[in-house]
Every structure is written in C-alpha cells, then in structure tokens.
Amino acid sequence: MYAVNLKLIKEKRKEKGYSFRKMADLMGFNDKAKYYRRETGEYKFNPEELPVVAKILGIPISKIFILKVSKIETKKEVSK
Structure with missing residues (x-):
C-alpha cells in the first residue's frame, strides 16, 4: 500500500520558502x-x-508516494 509522502512535501515547500x-x-x-x-x-x-x-x-510524481507497511503485514513477516 502506498501513502503520500507528506514529509517530503513539507520539506520541499519550506526549501522553496512557500507559505x-x-x-x-x-x-x-x-x-x-x-x-x-x-x-x-x-x-x-x-x-x-x-x-x-x-x-x-x-x-517527481513517483517521489510523492512512499510504501506504507501496515501493522498486519509486519506481523505476518515476523511470524514467517
């Protein structure tokens, strides 16, 4: 599952000096x-x-998204 990289958006906005x-x-x-x-x-x-x-x-639009691992998926990986 992917999520929007809000941290990157915030960083880039601040770098550009945009309010x-x-x-x-x-x-x-x-x-x-x-x-x-x-x-x-x-x-x-x-x-x-x-x-x-x-x-x-x-x-780049591809950088807007980050892979988000759910807790359920993490538990599945640990139990393997």
Missing part, C-alpha cells in the same frame, strides 16, 4: 487552511491535486 498561503494560491484554493489540512494529513490530497503539488514543488 501555506502561497501554496493555497498556487493550487487555486481560496483558503490557506485547505492546503494546510492536506499537508498535515488532516485531509487527504485529491488524486488530481498531487501532480499539481509535484509540479509546484519540483518533485
């Missing part, structure tokens, strides 16, 4: 809270928003 307001504006949101909630994981990014975030921050 939450700037990212919200670049993404076409009328409120910075809409972007903030996504970056912090309170809400999930919509699939169509991820290529936009990647382009704004100069991140």
